[in-house]
Amino acid sequence: MNIESTFDVVATVFNVIAWGCILFWAYQIYKKQIKKPKIWKILIVIILGLFSFSITFNMFQSLIRISILPLGVWILYFFLRRKEESWQKYRSFAWIGFWGNFIFLASTLLTIPIHQFIYPNDELSTYISNDEEAAIVTIHPSGNEQPVVKEGLLNQLETMKQHTIYGIEWYQDTVLNYETNERKEQFPYQLVGTSPKWGSGQHAIIFIEEDGKGLLISTPKEQLYFRSEMSLLEGVE
Template identity: 45%
Template sequence: MNAPGIVLNIVAWGTIFILARRIYSKQDLKPIIWKLAVVIFVGLFSFSINLPYMDQQIKLAILPLGVWILYGIYSRKEEGKSWEKYRKYVWLGFFANYIFLAVSLILPLVHSGIYPKSDISTYISVITDGHIIKTHPSAANKALDRSSFRDQLDSIKEEPIYSEKWYQEAFESGLERAKLDERFPYQLSGTEAKWGSGIQPMIFVERDGKGVLISTGQKQVYFRAEKTFLMKGE
């Protein structure tokens, strides 16, 4: 999990704790603390549906399964007195789903504000141990020019991914697929994304050493430098 996600989840659990404490302070007959915590946790159980939202799936709680389970257990005890003692905590557990839903809605906005998707330094921040790996037989023997790459890092800009154009160029060449030159025959390894981003990208380098295709598992972004950052390898 990324740093903003950890912070927001701590805030969410803190909010649940404050609400539970407020309920507890107003009760005359106090419940057992450890049971209270278990009840809130079980109350979280729900039938949910997944909805797409900003390159992720969010869960919307629909049916309070945990509430039904605990009602079935506690409504039979002490003529329903146990249910009355824990009822508010059970429902707090269910409505906690919406607290976490709010976190899921806010998190991408916060994350994109701190770690812009259009900034290559989000994906490549530390290049001290960066090196080039050949991933296709057509690749020439090249190495990463760390000095050139570092100097250009702030000026490397995002560009559209020309998928159709690249495909047509390969198709119109008339060569068999096995004989085609791979457009991104190198992988950049040993680099680190910006601290706290939680991103673990796959980074591919274009044949001319100027283009960078980055895959995060959720999306792909393409960046282009003015000068090559590859040099002749050993």
């Protein structure tokens, strides 16, 4: 687990709570049974009951899994059906395992909004919170060879607003409208030496637009574009 990610920490806490709920539920059933099954067998049955056929989709950049068919329950029934007494003894625990998938689903759905509230994906401060070692690297020949970032970078970043990414327009302006040897890069600079807000886990590559007024935040899951009325680069207005 990456301890730098609060999402991982919160998810782990909720998973522990989910397991606590499942085990408490199992204990309540265990107390009501006249013939007590072995505890280690109960745990195995619950774990097998978790196996299911599921559908998975993406929600708020997180994978959500919804269980549809109780495969684990069916497998246990196949092996225990000839021993009616055993099946009756462990059936409830097998179903606890299957329904436990929905307890874990609920824990995931609770984790997402908590993390989004603390570390909004659409706020620049989530990706840049420390500029003490900030520097700019030229990554394309069309950029200046020695760009310098202005002082008070964080203060200026607070004024930047999110804008739509104009991918097609940028491609036309930098590629289609120029000859090969005259082509420019929309983002010829890279901002390095900064760090994201602690605990966000939002490590990103940050590109600076040619006029110094735009930032392209590139994460493994998405890209965000922010723009300011003033340039971030010294000597560029």
